[in-house]
Amino acid sequence: MKIKNSVFALAALLLVQPGTGTAVAEDYDAGLSSFTGTVDVLAQGETDSWRAAESEMPLSAGDKVRAGESSSAEITLDGGGVIRLGADSVVDISSLESRSSSFFLRLGSLVAKIQRELLERAERLEVRTPSAVCSVRGTEFGVEHDRESGETVAGVFDEGSLSVASADKDGRTVAEEVVEKGSEVRLRAGARKFKPGAMRRLLRHRKTLEAIRGRLEILRRNWKRSTPEKRRELRKRFLARKAFLGQRAVKQGAARPQQKSGLLEKAKQRAAERRAGREKRKLQDK
Incomplete structure (x- = not known):
């Protein structure tokens, strides 16, 4: 009888939130x-x-x-x-x-x-x-x-x-x-x-x-069914990954104006070099 009562008591404890006395x-x-x-x-x-x-x-x-x-x-x-x-x-x-x-x-x-x-x-x-x-x-x-x-x-x-x-x-x-x-x-x-x-x-x-x-x-x-612990771990990893990707996107977004500016300068430089090359060839032909 004591063993049976102990089993029931253990089951009840498993269904009660520690420190609250309320069922979970x-x-x-x-x-x-x-x-x-x-x-x-x-x-x-x-x-x-x-x-x-x-x-x-x-x-x-x-x-x-x-x-x-x-x-x-x-x-x-x-x-x-x-x-x-x-x-x-x-x-x-x-x-x-x-x-x-x-x-x-x-x-x-x-x-x-x-x-x-x-x-x-x-x-x-x-x-x-x-x-x-x-x-x-x-x-x-x-x-x-x-x-x-x-x-x-x-x-x-x-x-x-x-x-x-x-x-x-x-x-x-x-x-x-x-x-x-x-x-x-x-x-x-x-x-x-x-x-x-x-x-x-x-x-x-x-x-x-x-x-x-x-x-x-x-x-x-x-x-x-996943255990609550496994769900929490999966969720934690998901949110951490999303936070990392979000930070990277912000950094990339901040870098884009500088990248665009650099590309424009390079394009202008190449265009100037091509013009200079054409002028040089014209002088040589004369």
């Missing part, structure tokens, strides 16, 4: 698995040092991902979820706790497919915008936010449902509706009345969803 929720193994075009990442704790993205970069809570014109970025979660960020979009990774994760879509669009196994482990998985809070209840959904109009569109494709609530300027929910498969809802900040209707706006993302389905199948077959 393991983060999703999240990463930027692939991208097209121009995609940048602003690492947690940094203010303006956007870095060019790199495939297989581990992501952490507090990171921001930005996809430029005609670009896209794919974020994976634990080998069981794929979130595709569309062109001209910015998303904040607010939390990656497996029991309570959150993403904030500042502008643009995202399309996602989350396996049910992943959702069953989570108490909350949500996508927020400046106008809405979308709590994920199902597996295939899309969200758009237009910063100019302030309108958010959220919908469900062929599986699952979304609980969509309008939010006021302080982020508090005002009204809520459940969006079922094949439907979408449009709303602005603080809206008190909005109703789901047949999906129209988000239909343009169906090809993206089909591509995500294929990617998720491949991901599930090949994915192997």
